Amino acid sequence: MKLLTKFESKSSKAKGVAFHPKRPWILVTLYSSTIQLWDYRMGTLIDRFEEHDGPVRGIDFHPTQPIFVSGGDDYTIKVWSLQTRKCMFTLTGHLDYIRTVFFHHDLPWIISCSDDQTIRIWNWQNRQEIACLTGHNHYVFCAKFHPTEDLIVSASLDQTVRVWDISGLRKKHSAPQGRIRSFEDQLSRSNIPQQDIFGNTDAVVKYVLEGHDKGVNWASFHPRLPLIVSSGDDRLIKLWRMSDTKAWEVDTCRGHTSNVLAVEFHPHEDLIISVGEDKTIRTWDLNKRTAVKQFKRENDRFWTIAAHPTMNLFAACHDSGVMVFKLDRERPAHAVFQNKLIFVNNEKQVQMFDYDTERETLPMLSLKKIGKPWTSIRTLSYNPAERSILVSVGDNNDNSIYCLTPLPKDVTGAIEPSDLRQGEANFACFIARNRFVSYSKATQMLEVRDLNNSTTKSIKLDSSVKDVVYASPGTVLLLKTSSVVHYDVQQKKELSEIQVNNVKYVSWSSDGQHVALLSKHTVTIASKKLELITSLHETIRIKSAAWDDTGVLIYSTLNHIKYTLLNGDNGIIKTLENTLYITKVQGKSCYCLNRNGEVEIIRIDPTEYRFKKALVNKNFTEVLRIIKNSNLVGQNIIGYLEKKGYPEIALQFVEDPETRFELALECHNLEVALDEARKLATPTTWGKLGKEALTQGNVEIVELVYQQQRLFDKLSFLYLITGNIEKLTKMQEIAEHRGDLSSVVQNSIYLNDIEKRIEVFVQAGMFPFAYMTAKTNGLDELAEKILVNSSVSASDIKLPELGEKPKLPQPVLTAGNWPLKKSSLSFFEQALIGQVENLTLEEPSTTEGKEFADSAADAFGSETYFEDDEALEEDNGWDLDDDDLDVGDADKDEAIDIAEEAGVNIGSSEIGHWIRNSRSAAGFVAAGSFETAAQLLNKQLGIVNFEPLRSRFLEVYQASKLYVPATEGLGPIKAYIRSDVEEESEKKFFPFIPGYDGLEAKLHEGFKQFRANKLEEAIENFREIIYTVAIIAVPSKDEEEKCREILNVCREYILGLSIELARRALPQDDIKRNLELAAYFTRAKLQPAHRVNALQVAMSQCFKHKNFRSASFFAAEFLKIVSSGPRAEQANKIKTRADAVSTDAIELDFDPFADFDICASTYTPIYKGSAFVTEALLGTKYQPSEKGKLCEITKITSIGAPASGLRIIQ
């Protein structure tokens, strides 16, 4: 047993402590009058309460309400609110120090005890004292309610423990009020406990327990059993038992060397825990009353102890503060191997859990008797090859041992281990199939042992090694105080080292490339060569970690499940109520062990971290998939995307126009920005948009923006540089209209419109300018006119010397946008717009067929390929069980001959077993006796043409043969693949025959070819399926049934498609045959979605050739399947028009209402009742004239040959 300190406070003498029932809080009362509220998980002082005068001793949280109670040496009891953190009221009445105060678990009561020799009960709702229990004749040190019954236990310096009955008090306070009491009620009242000498019936002493020789300091009820434990100044702990009528002393625990101040039962284990002035915490076995363990503090006397109501936590008060601790680790020892979790439950039994089926086995092995009692199993290592486990037991100190034992083969409940191999060591784990290592801290020896537990090698390590964990075959990780070392045990060599402090646990990724090193507050991820990849810090303790199947580390802290990517990006996945230890993460399931040693499956949403991971790895297809398939919204993701420089992705998640606008600008997406700018319509938005549009050279948007902002000058200039003269002229007009003369001048310059300019100058009275302009531009006439109209003379104006008249520059590009800055659409934008064909996630549909319109393709997806066809059941008729037996027996006798024929010395070889066991032709093919197989196929199915089966024969034969390179020079050992890997009985060895699993896919391929109008290929494909099924072996009737269904499907399709091909090959003028074949095609039992194609062909052909009655019939059939859409409309039209005439131009050999089959070679109807012959593999029907020919469908079987039928059960 180990004491693990979780929290320690430093303060003056602590006298009382209480746990909050839910939150990680404790209240501590100090001798110095303060009450402290601590968060023991974070180690922070939350609050202080200082209203008591003098030492405070009693303290308790209410189990459900947000209040607490305290009692002090100032004779007062105070009730406080946790919400306001204020004292709500004070209860007075006691006449001396108050020792303890406790709430009742259910009634609004408080119990207190005092040096005034009384125990009092108070109602905290009406704030009144409701009972005062007298009887002790010295200080009362402790008084508590029973956790479930109406009892009180008290301990006093008068050397007694007393048990009080308070059922009277409960009755009194819960009695119905204002009602006349019924007779029964009165009767039951008369049965209440006897009155004490003062006539007090509320609370009476039930038992007085005498046995302590000195004052009793503490007494406590067992939470479930009728037991009391007490401790006193006589240094003893006494255990008492009570029945309904009496109570007696059971036993005494001796060991404390000074006053024992408090004692409690462990809330769920058979343990007693006590503290005393001898500075020790001691634990005792409740059943044996023997000391289990003691923990000593150097300088501090202990004053009291409290147990957490539900968790494995205790708090002990001592001279310099309080300590919160737990006994033993609560991490269930476990090991993960492939899809199995092997773990030790709370009963110390080994169980196995299958991740795939999510089922756990019954307990299979009990480890209770391993190691000393009260030591826990720390680690478990599993060896799948030997199916054995290796556990290390103990607390990392001298008592630790390891133990190697095989797991029972069959799980029959927790049995005792049969074959135990033990040794002393702190740690042990398998490092290879036949080796394990053990490490002992005392000797610092790492020993390599074989499975017989004998040492094959010893290695001396240095003292800094704290723990050893498995790394890879033959290597371990040495966990040292400040580093982790990868150590090769075989070569005694350090392979690599990484500086990390106090690593406690290690988790390897499934591909062995990465390792997560966990210490209390940090997770360090390193490569397999121990190169640091990333490291992160957590304020809350880290508990466990496992790698997701995509290489993301999922870890748990005390109260969260979190993830971290290899680049250090991390986040919270889920908040936990109870601490969990993650063992494996698979997709959305996080498989954990809880502290009760049970598997808990937490469903998590991996989208966020998968998304981030895809983004970090630039796996954009995946990012896209996630965007499309999930709704990942939230500031978190948007912020992340922006930070990572993917505004265009963030854009997909935002709706707020302002954010969208900013993001759009950031990713240069002008269209979106424009949309949003329109919504926002603020000057700044337009300004920003204009600027961006200008840099991108998007003239249209710039123009729009300038128009919006009425930036005429800019607009004019824009038109100038883009050579948009028309608009520029308009601008000039607008300027005139606005009366903005300078703007007109500006525009006239842009336009080189001299007259306009002169006009403006004249208008403005600037005659010299006007004259000058006119003169220099050679408009002499106009110049004269100006001179005349004004007072300016030509001599006043000195004309500048001008060279040649400048030409107006022509814009380089006059139309459209001006691409200054290329903004290509990012991958996502393209994908999201759907521009990039090959990016779309849906498979592109391949519907090239002209006649076979595309709607059939859509209809297909949802359907299975076998409909409820009556034909299926009919076909079953020819497979009678008796037949099977006959054939089988006959085969048996031949077995030996066959073997010889196959060239095998039968001995005890695999081939021999196969030949003996097989009943299907495929079995013989695989065994290499082709002769026999051929005979069988001929007899059973009438196969005469074997050539098409060549590749199938060779496939089946080759598929089960292997060549093991053994001793060099001797040639390989032949090995074989069996159909059932787990089979042990040689009577049931069968060869592995490939093909069954691929049948369905192949069928779908055929359908695809059908839709794409590749009819010949489809027929080929269906035929291959037939050949596969002809030589197949399946384990049971179910699979056989499925194979038969598939064969029927193939037959119908080949038949139908052959008819259609024959029709297409007809000469144009053979209309009658054309229509007949079209009609027969509709009789093939295709899936409805495919049959519509046949119907459409028949309908339109008939209509075209004026066979209206038939056309109407086919149209009606068509409409039964397709009832809406353009094709249905067309059918409707045809039907209406055909019905109007309702005659057939050509008489066909086709009666739509009669039941008939179609001969597969002559393509003529075989009406019910007329003679026909069949072929045995598919049951295809033929006209009697075809007997003896090769089947057109299979191309291998003979029509009408006597045959016993298909048998493919191995």
Add this chain to the structure above:
Amino acid sequence: MDPFSDSGELYQIRKQFFSGQYLKATDHQLDSFSEPAVPKVREYILRSHLILGNYEEVETGIQNIEDTDVSKSFELYTLFVKSNEKEPIEEFDDFLTNVTSDSEVITVLGSIYLARTGRIDEALKLLEKNSANNSMECISIQIQLRILTNRLDLALKDISNFSKIAQDDIVFNLTESWVNLLKGGSAYQSSFYFYEEISQSNTSLKNLICLLILNLQLHHLPESAEVIEQLKTINEADVTNGDLLANQITYYVLNGEFEKVDELREELITQNSEHPYIVDYNEKVALFDDIVAKYH
């Protein structure tokens, strides 16, 4: 102390030799070993060279063998291997009838020679003579011969006797794995784990091929594909005489990649046209031709 135990000096070279890491085995220097170990080390090195086809190295190495019988046996065996024929060599036969030495290596080479020339019974007799010495390799060859003659029942008996004298030796583990992969059922698993482990710690073509075989036997197709990928990365001369290709063929058959199968078959024919797979395949094709003709 047993020189082969995992602290002994022969441990490593022995493991390398038997796990098919022949190049590594030839890398050892004789002078780094203690004197009593040298002859055995030399044997492993020479046999590795033989397998790798470095006949010159073998011939120079033979000169240094002190034991004349041993050196003779090497000489004759090299002659036999070089001739690449299955014809008996008279001198070798004479040598084997007259030799009195019970050296392990003579028995091993001799029995392989006898078995190769089709005289398995004689090989077994030779091995029996030596089995009193508890030579692990002799027992291993004996078991392999049982398997080759389709006497798995006898092989099972032998292996259980073998397990009593050696639990944890590479030769035993190897032999046991052969028996297990023929026995099947739960034995597949233990054989699988053996190869999974050894192919990680002592990676070689030979081990990986066996791992591939086990994966196929256990119907683990995706894992088999991974092993095939891994095989491609092994930079080692292919001394498997076609086993590498033959097993891959089976994989591709199972995976439905028949073009690849044809390609590999051609390759195998050029590499070793006498590989049992090819012999068998040709036989079956001929058999099928007969069937086609018979029923037509």
